Amino acid sequence: xxxxxxxxxxxxxxxxxxxxxxxxxxxxxxxxxxxxxxxxxxxxxxxxxxxxxxxxxxxxxxxxxxxxxxxxxxxxxxxxxxxxxxxxxxxxxxxxxxxxxxxxxxxxxxxxx
Amino acid sequence: xxxxxxxxxxxxxxxxxxxxxxxxxxxxxxxxxxxxxxxxxxxxxxxxxxxxxxxxxxxxxxxxxxxxxxxxxxxxxxxxxxxxxxxxxxxxxxxxxxxxxxxxxxxxxxxxx
Numbered sequence: 108x109x110x111x112x113x114x115x116x117x118x119x120x121x122x123x124x125x126x127x128x129x130x131x132x133x134x135x136x137x138x139x140x141x142x143x144x145x146x147x148x149x150x151x152x153x154x155x156x157x158x159x160x161x162x163x164x165x166x167x168x169x170x171x172x173x174x175x176x177x178x179x180x181x182x183x184x185x186x187x188x189x190x191x192x193x194x195x196x197x198x199x200x201x202x203x204x205x206x207x208x209x210x211x212x213x214x215x216x217x218x219x220x
Numbered sequence: 221x222x223x224x225x226x227x228x229x230x231x232x233x234x235x236x237x238x239x240x241x242x243x244x245x246x247x248x249x250x251x252x253x254x255x256x257x258x259x260x261x262x263x264x265x266x267x268x269x270x271x272x273x274x275x276x277x278x279x280x281x282x283x284x285x286x287x288x289x290x291x292x293x294x295x296x297x298x299x300x301x302x303x304x305x306x307x308x309x310x311x312x313x314x315x316x317x318x319x320x321x322x323x324x325x326x327x328x329x330x331x332x333x
């Protein structure tokens with residue numbers, strides 16, 4: 108069963124606007140969440156993470172928000188740039204077994220010039 | 221630093237054939253992982269290793285074996301390939317438990333006919 112879900116397979120936004128990518132999880136034991144970015148023919152690369160003790164983490168144009176009660180997190184990219192066009196994966200793990208990371212199916216973001 | 225490298229990049233097998241995928245990292249990381257990625261699904265953990273000489277099962281271990289004889293290498297073996305093992309395989313490594321940012325290789329695209 109998919110414990111991490113990204114319900115939007117794709118998202119298209121205009122350059123300069125905000126991109127919001129969403130992720131839901133079902134396992135209440137998850138306490139660490141990450142976003143990875145993947146370009147074609149490359150492996151995923153780490154983007155940003157958040158621990159369950161926080162509800163927001165910011166790194167430049169990227170901000171991740173965590174709503175524990177709703178078991179929902181989102182990644183905001185402001186402003187969006189054409190180079191941000193990629194597939195974004197949400198991932199989650201539990202401190203009890205932080206080697207077992209679960210990934211969502213990914214959202215393909217296209218930023219149009 | 222080459223980071224995480226994977227060999228080969230592409231491979232086509234016939235049902236019943238065997239092969240080994242090689243992952244190498246030059247970052248002196250303790251933890252290494254093998255994932256598979258299938259369309260519409262996130263990355264799923266096959267096996268992982270928390271140090272030289274150790275291995276453990278992940279979410280989808282059946283049909284695969286692994287070995288970690290040297291710290292820098294993690295091998296994934298398919299003894300008798302099946303069409304269901306057609307996938308893109310990613311290797312990843314990380315410094316230590318709790319440091320959840322994983323560094324990924326570029327992937328191996330395997331087709332089993």
